[in-house]
Amino acid sequence: MLKTLKLSQVGLAPTLQVDWAERINLIAGDNGLGKSFLLDLAWWALTRTWAGPVALPAPGNKKATIDYLVKGKTRAATPVTSSYRRADASWPLPASRPTMPGIVIYIRIDGGFSVWDPARNYWRTDPDRPAAYHFGAADVWNGLDMEGRRVCEGLERDWINWQEGRKPQFEALEAVLQAVSPPSERLRVGPPQRLYIGEGRDRPTLLMGSQAIPVALASAGVRRMLALAYFLVWAWHEHRTAAKLLGKQPENRVVILFDEPETHLHPRWQRTVLPSLLAAIDKLQGSGGHAPQMLVATHSPLVTASLEPMFDAERDDLIHLSLQGGQVVAEQGGWATQGDATNWLVSETFGLEQARSVEAEQAIEAAEALMRGERSHVPGLGSRKAVHAALQRLLPAGDPFWPRWLVSTKAIKGVDGGRA
Known part of the structure; x- marks a missing residue:
């Protein structure tokens, strides 16, 4: 898990430090203050790879550094410092074996996903082994090739393969879909169905009432949650398969980075998305699993309100980014139960004077x-x-x-x- 992240001459402030809670970390703040930027940097600190463009230092000639602390399962956390090297626009890191954080999954707002697997990506001695798996929005559905190798078949093909083969992944997918379903109607798997004339394969469907709807034609909100469910199952089972091939014990620790989980979701679904994500991970882990560490950037008062029944100040935190004197400041430890979404809107976290037009x-x-x-x-x-x-x-x-x-x-x- 990620413990601390400190930036110097990176982003919109001369210095910025976040001390991450062990379970839920909500990142709130106005547009343009760096919520997604913090998630990108957290991914880099956890995996030593970039899920997007490399972070750049603030303008000027001052030395730019990133300090972070990652805690592993048994090893004591060791501080790491990287100074920006302008010659090749990189952030060099020590050559020693890094602390292993567990499985890391980054759910991006553009519909893409990134996965870092400790069995397949950690401490690479094989030059053909990728540093991480990065999926664009289309790759999630159609599959991913890396350096001439097919590493993932994609949601639709894997779904049908799991379903028709009655594989354990399909049982896990059904359980996760049930966990992340909206309150109004459960996501129920329908029978495979041929969609286009001349196409030589069936496609997965969902049951809406008694009608089977191809998942490719589902709404944007449903598609995003289907992709989330699929990726949790894919990452979990691929890690266990790789660990078995390596003769190692699979990892049970998970770190989730989630950028604006409310995107495309109806308010009823917004207020259940994070609790249901925790429930879905519990179903994958079974007994003896560790609570995941979650870093979540949000603009939704319903998302924050949904966590009030489970928020634990010992394990959770609210990171509020604000602009003070032209510089971004991160305020922590300020969680206060508001009671409903309207009160969250007029709280310091969201800053409206009134929840009106x-x-x-x-x-x-x-x-x-x-x-x-x-x-x-x-x-x-x-x-x-x-x-x-x-x-x-x-x-x-x-x-x-x-x-x-x-x-x-x-x-x-x-x-x-x-x-x-």
Whole structure:
């Protein structure tokens, strides 16, 4: 697991340090402050590979460094420092054997995945062994070739192969699909089905009610969760196969990096996606498994609210990135239960003044100014009559702001007969 990550002259701050919790790490903050950047750097620290472009130092000639600490199963964590080498745009690392973090899976927002397997990628002495497996969005479905070798058949072919062969992977896939299903309807595997005339293979389907729908035609949200379920099963079983060939014990530790899990998901699914991911990993691990370490970047108040019942300050943390004085700051240890998604929206984590439309917020601000005896500076809302009309248009009849406004304006007998 990743313990610490410290950046110097990298990104939008002269220095930035994150101390990662052992289980759930939620990364929140406005766009452009570096949430995905932190995940990219965490992947590099855990695997010594880049899942995307190499991180670049801040402009200028100051020395740029990345320090990190990875804890293995038994070995004490050893600090590692890398200084950017401008000659070849690289971050050199010590040649000694690195600490092994377990299986690392990076779920990217673009639909791609990266997998680092300790049986297939760790401490490479074989020049033909890849440093990691990186899948673009299309590779997830169609398979991946690396240096002339077929390393993965892809979701559709593997699914059919597992299903028709009644392989253990198919049983695992069904269990994981059940775990990550939306609350409204379970993801149920349907019979294989031929989709296109002239095509020589069947394709997997899902049962929607009594109808079989090809997974290739499923919605974007369903497809993303199908890809997640498939990749968990693929990475888990491929690791065990490789470990058996090597005569080694398979690894039970997992690190998950997840960029915006709410992408494409309905609110009902957003508030279950992370708890269901933990449940899915439990199903793969069985008894005796270790809780995964999860690093999750999110913009969703429903995702944060969904973790309130299970949040443990001893094992979990909220990392809030904010801009202060033109520099990005990481604040930790500030988790506070908010009770619902609306309260999360107006909390420091998401920073809205009100969980309303901009126009409704402006109307209420204008009304509050008038109630204080001040002049409203909101254009078009300088009089009580204009504010009242705006409130009528923008607020529902049962809105909790109405009593304050009606009492203040003495419009007690009704909206139409008042003096507003």
